[in-house]
Amino acid sequence: MIKVENLYKYYPMGKEKYPALKNINLSINKGEFVAIIGPSGSGKSTLLNIIGGLDKPSEGKVYVDGQDIFKLNDARISKYRNEKIGFVFQFFYLEPTYTVLENVMLPLIFSKSNSRELKAKEAIEKVGLTHKIGNKGNELSGGERQRVAIARAIVNNPSILLCDEPTGNLDSKTGISIMNLLKALNKEGKTIVLVTHNLEYLSFVDRVIKIKDGELEVN
Template sequence: MSKILKVQHLSKTYRSGEHDLNVLNNVSFEVGKGESFAIVGPSGSGKTTLLGLCAGLDTTDEGEIWLCGQNLFELDEDGRARLRNQNVGFVFQDFQLLPTLTALENVIVPLELRGVKKAADQGKELLAKVGLQDRIGHYPSQLSGGEQQRVALARAFANKPAILFADEPTGNLDDETGTKIEDLLFELNKEQGTALVIVTHDLELAKKTDKSIRLRSGKIEETVG
């Protein structure tokens, strides 16, 4: 299985006043094509920092990350941005939809930025897949939290990413709605063959993935799978 994400001996330290804060310490793991992978741990364990580094949103102090065959730290900021635009999807806890755009317009933004023809048709198809074919003209304020996250999922998969990073994707949802979003996430992951990396504190969600690591104080405490 080809590796979409490969992390080797990753460490990250932030300067806090007169002290160094070691957020990640010698973290290594791999995620293959189509695999689902969870990064688990309590608040402050380094989960979100690790996700940001893996997506090339930040740079590391030590170690290396290969994303879709590219060494992230051999690329400048523009190079990392191009790599993300071409290969990466994101889903966040707070949805991050544009409030002045309809559900359909939110979904087709990444398609239009890439100059995709018939972007609206693709957007409608994606919204139908997440069960929102009747809500395409609604604005985020007219949608429930679960519906907004479905729009965010459709948008994340619009560019058929090689890898999707999901940061606490059900954190703002009730249990029943969260379970439906999880099911959708895994369904789209399998259907499109997208590697899926989920940051979560939810151990039950982590059990649904192919592999997982548990972080504590920036170190891998346990590896499953």
């Protein structure tokens, strides 16, 4: 489903170029739950953002379902991000004055479907927050906010979830509940790529990819 070939990412540092990613080659199968681990600054989030089309590689290719995503024009890559990818971030990024329902409906704002509210309610039910549907983002606990963020990520029924430290701001008990939710979504068929520092969560995943100094570590 996801294939990364000869991927490099450079960032300018004065007259030099800093290599954030160096010759990354990997494949992730449909339905896999994969964790990417490594020290801070190793390139984990950069790799995740490139797979999600939020950032562009300096060299190399990323194929998703056989399509080189960086050959897509701006409109089509926006459609790719909106329909095929669900993003879950450490900091939730909810609109604090919007209700749970309004936050989850945000990715559907340009949808022509008449069932936007129904789809949002179904996603909210899936993460177990129907009883909070009218609460505003600033009235929720950290765990509840992350569940809303996951509902927002799955409202368009994407095939891939990209999760960047989704438990990073949560206590251990709440973090486990979020990992259980992600595992349940994986069992429904979603491909999940998880960036995490927490080695306790590796028991939830099918495979671990290690990265250090921008390069994959081979066991």
